[in-house]
Amino acid sequence: MPHASNFLLGRLVPATLARLGPHLSVVELAAGEVLAEPHQHIRRVYFPHSGIISSIVELSDGSTIETGMVGHDGVFGASQALDDKVSLNLVTVQIPGKASAIGPDRLRVLANELPDFKALLIKYEQFFLSQVQQTAACNAVHDIEARTCKWLARMHDLAGPDLLLTQEFFARMMGVRRTSVTTVAGALQGAGLISYSRGRLHIHDIEQIRKRACECDDAVRANFQRMFADVEADTRIQRCV
Numbered sequence: 001m002p003h004a005s006n007f008l009l010g011r012l013v014p015a016t017l018a019r020l021g022p023h024l025s026v027v028e029l030a031a032g033e034v035l036a037e038p039h040q041h042i043r044r045v046y047f048p049h050s051g052i053i054s055s056i057v058e059l060s061d062g063s064t065i066e067t068g069m070v071g072h073d074g075v076f077g078a079s080q081a082l083d084d085k086v087s088l089n090l091v092t093v094q095i096p097g098k099a100s101a102i103g104p105d106r107l108r109v110l111a112n113e114l115p116d117f118k119a120l121l122i123k124y125e126q127f128f129l130s131q132v133q134q135t136a137a138c139n140a141v142h143d144i145e146a147r148t149c150k151w152l153a154r155m156h157d158l159a160g161p162d163l164l165l166t167q168e169f170f171a172r173m174m175g176v177r178r179t180s181v182t183t184v185a186g187a188l189q190g191a192g193l194i195s196y197s198r199g200r201l202h203i204h205d206i207e208q209i210r211k212r213a214c215e216c217d218d219a220v221r222a223n224f225q226r227m228f229a230d231v232e233a234d235t236r237i238q239r240c241v
């Protein structure tokens with residue numbers, strides 16, 4: 001079933017996924033597509049199979065910074081749908097891909113009928129909040145090269161070594177001036193770790209990128225593994241009931 005390409009949907013017991021299946025549709029995530037506007041109700045909840053969704057804070061001076069990333073290991077919009085809340089941030093597609101999508105009202109009804117599904121959504125939102133908190137600390141303390149390498153490592157995990165992105169976009173995500181991105185990208189390219197040309201970035205040496213990254217990516221990944229390590233156990237328990 002294509003929906004199981006998403007980590008969270010793939011971890012559901014077959015009976016639960018079968019209940020959800022008729023209500024999910026597979027949609028394209030187009031590069032730059034706006035999935036939610038600040039202080040607006042969301043139109044859909046997305047469980048990506050591929051690509052990357054970014055949550056972005058916009059400041060009054062026009063500057064922006066990314067506060068969270070969602071890929072095939074997560075969901076965007078579930079907490080807003082469960083509580084009928086608005087999106088606090090601008091949410092856009094950073095790297096195109098595919099996702100299973102569902103309307104927020106339908107998701108809320110199904111989550112109330114399927115406690116194991118609701119528990120998984122709430123657990124993911126707890127993880128996402130921890131990612132946002134780690135990002136806040138990272139943006140305040142760590143230098144641009146270490147943050148850039150952390151960001152590239154996370155992108156590599158979610159989308160592979162070939163990334164379509166402009167330096168302008170890169171700078172907007174990192175919350176820095178474009179000249180700073182150019183300097184860091186030039187240093188990484190000079191060291192043979194990446195190549196960058198006309199909006200295409202290729203990561204040649206992910207191990208070295210990880211070594212230059214701050215500890216924040218490792219911290220986020222370790223947190224994810226800790227939080228979801230019991231998912232398999234939960235699944236086995238439910239299958240036995």
Ligand SMILES: [Zn+2]
Binds near residue numbers: 147
């Ligand atoms: Zn950091």
